[in-house]
Amino acid sequence: MQMALHLKIAGAILVFLALVHVVFPIYFKWKEELQRISLINRQLIQVHTFFIALTVFLMGLLALSYPDELQQAGMGTGICLALGLFWSVRFVIQFTGYSSRLWKGKRFETIVHVLFAFIWAYLSFVFLNIYFLWV
Secondary structure, eight states: OOHHHHHHHHHHHHHHHHHHGGGHHHHTTHHHHGGGSOHHHHHHHHHHHHHHHHHHHHHHHHHHHOHHHHTSTTHHHHHHHHHHHHHHHHHHHHHHTSOGGGTTTOHHHHHHHHHHHHHHHHHHHHHHHHHHHHO
16 A cells, blocks of 8 residues: 555544544533533643644645645655654553543443554654655
8 A cells, every 4th residue: 555545544543533622521421520620620631632634634634635745855854754653652642541440341432442552653653654765
């Protein structure tokens, strides 16, 4: 499979992930949960979640719109290196940033945990593979 197709798949995944952020407040019951913390912490979570979603959405649009350019030596592969490192760190955080108590012994949560680990690994692979093809 050509890397351009992988970039488009990665882009579609990223756009989907960004849009999923819209349901976070409902699914995680933020209206009730976030009332327990200070105003600054509540607004930090809300604002940062918005900007994370926006960043992920823009990453997705970049991969969907410019797959050929991202494979060009220079800025394209530099962007791929940055995105590959970003998603590689996210992969590590999947196992170090969340307590296993959140998912162990819980069927749905374990499936989601493993699914996201595979997504972060796939995104890391796609972007880093493009970079290392040129090194």
